[in-house]
């Protein structure tokens with residue numbers, strides 16, 4: 393049997409078949425449409441957005457009910473995992489300085505919990521505490537206090553119970569959090585695009601992942617925006633839209649393009665550039681978010697996700713497996729109506745902090761590897777510094793108030809996106825080359841057999857939290873460590 397290689401996947405993608413079962417691996421390559429979906433399919437309806445819940449007078453109190461429910465996904469009825477009966481769950485709109493109270497009610501049969509990805513809040517007590525377990529049938533009251541200088545941007549929430557994260561996110565448990573700008577950014581329209589992927593099995597439930605899929609990180613056959621397959625967005629010529637994009641996929645990298653229109657990136661994650669940066673495409677690793685300005689300068693176009701080569705998990709018995717590849721269309725961008733006048737200028741943004749000249753108090757190296765263990769080498773053992781996650785162990789102790797330099801080394805043949813909770817990372821070196829701009833992210837890619845160097849300011853919040861690969865199958869398999877700031 394021939395192993396599926398990236399090349400095979402691309403060739404299969406190129407013939408434009410709607411669904412191709414690939415020899416032996418059972419991998420289904422679907423949605424290989426590079427032209428906008430037709431109105432005759434389930435797709436083509438206008439993009440819908442999740443319910444929005446806004447804070448008032450500095451507070452937002454919500455109940456999130458995690459439960460399996462029958463919902464419409466990709467135009468069909470699916471028994472998905474939902475927050476408050478939706479996929480995605482409600483969007484929480486906050487301001488710096490707010491207190492967010494979330495009463496999580498777990499109506500799943502499995503344990504779960506909640507993480508507010510990217511928010512700069514305390515990891516202790518009933519804050520963003522990764523060591524809380526909420527058993528099925530139980531509830532837990534979280535309370536998050538956003539500092540008065542919390543950066544604006546797009547964040548998200550999802551479960552974080554070790555061992556079940558990939559299954560629960562793949563099943564539909566995720567939602568967006570927006571921290572508003574102190575000075576509004578003029579745009580004719582704000583859109584939220586929560587991009588996720590899922591495979592639905594013949595019973596109408598999220599498909600279980602095979603061991604081989606978990607090894608490379610599962611990629612769903614359907615890529616959805618706000619739970620819709622191939623929706624349409626309509627705009628008028630000249631308009632400036634603001635798109636907040638969340639990559640909520642378990643393992644899929646999104647290399648996004650919207651050809652013919654002007655794209656300018658305000659920032660990624662909580663990082664914000666001093667001025668919006670013109671781009672032709674953006675790459676979002678799992679967990680990353682983009683805050684993007686789209687100026688309508690062209691005609692109808694497709695929002696496409698282009699093939700991103702994140703390597704292969706090779707050396708397995710039965711051959712290596714390549715993550716599913718190929719270009720696909722995610723949405724139709726329709727331009728219609730009268731031309732509108734250009735939007736007002738984007739207000740200047742604060743100059744981001746630059747740690748390249750900071751005094752470094754400690755240096756560390758984290759080595760990401762996919763060693764083979766057990767069953768004659770047929771099982772993967774994704775580790776950081778040779779160790780699998782242990783909630784009872786503290787892997788790194790950092791001093792509160794310090795600036796640290798972390799060299800992230802990937803010895804494996806797959807990319808790993810490293811995510812650190814609570815404290816964002818400034819990327820200062822990629823593949824040994826210095827980075828000449830200031831880039832802050834909370835998920836940082838470490839390409840296969842390469843290195844990335846970051847700097848982190850542990851300025852505030854003491855306590856224990858985690859860092860991990862945001863390919864959630866890798867996290868669940870142990871590619872996670874514990875950091876304590878004190």
Ligand code: C2O
Nearest residue numbers: 507509552679811
């Ligand atoms: Cu988005 Cu530790 O997770």
Ligand code: CU
Nearest residue numbers: 508509510813
């Ligand atoms: Cu996180």
Ligand code: CU
Nearest residue numbers: 808861863866
């Ligand atoms: Cu990984």
